[in-house]
Amino acid sequence: MPVDYDNETFYSSEELSQILRVTPEDVIAFVKDKNFNTVKLQNVIHIPKNTLEDFFDKYFSFQGITGDRNYYRIPDWLKNSTSPWAITLTKMYQKTFNYPSPLSPEQGEFLKSLVCNIKPKNVLEIGCFTGISTIWMAAGLEQIGNPATIHSVDLFDDIMPWLPHRYGYLSNPLEFAQESVATAQLSHRIKFHKMNSQEMGKKYHEIINEPIDFLFIDGDHTKRGCLTDLILFYPHVSIGGYILLHDIYPEDCDWDGPRFVIDKFLQNNSHFDLVEVNTSPNNFGIALIRKLSIDRKLDFAARLLKTPSWQRIKNNPIGKIMKKLILN
Structure with a gap:
């Protein structure tokens, strides 16, 4: 540190x-x-x-x-586009610190298409990194003339090299993201929140206080972190709204949190529709989930997580029993 x-x-x-x-x-x-x-x-x-x-x-x-050093291959259509957002993304992808963590151009195009088709009134992104995925979504909103706002949450800590994949360093990701969004002419569609997702979850009604039509979870990829993000924000997703999980194939991305959440809580759950999508060029995978009805167990877990008393009891015998009830 x-x-x-x-x-x-x-x-x-x-x-x-x-x-x-x-x-x-x-x-x-x-x-x-x-x-x-x-x-x-x-x-x-x-x-x-x-x-x-x-x-x-x-x-x-x-x-x-x-x-x-590694970079994503930028497709010709993106390189040749004259749209400010496309020009900005092309430059962002050429930064050494922007590989392999952000969405690839192929995944970004898929994300933009989802936003265009879903037409969300409100978007929440957990895990922004440098703003590439945020710009892809905002470009989709811009294309269809949707007035929705994207709320993007991240700690925006220094981005360090991650050998042997990433060789770049970025000291101020928030400043980079804000400048990139401004250059892309999409500042009017995006609000960045420098905080951890748990803080956002507990203050949701103070900061946003609107239902989420599209929730993109791409933050803490540990089992605990990913599950916490789902539990905190699931109640705010509207019935018929969508949740997107990135990095769902541990054998390719080396993270097991999203896979755990899918297998334990979402797969074969009548309250959700779920489809898994292979991704390119790295098959880290994406899961698209639609909320069909209220899952009482997740709802209870969300209310519990937001109570001040939970921090006091979560590690004592009663708290451990309650955690088992939620996880089983």
């Missing part, structure tokens, strides 16, 4: 070594060789956050992997 010191933010050599899969001594030797500024905090070398982009670029160049 970054630390603040003397009005600056720093990352430790130990944390950077874990990201780069080398030893802390390797990191320290590199920063000394390249004359990066450092400070010693609690006897550990730290590097200023405002030099990290330069640090990673020089490190990967030093390792000889500058030319091997």
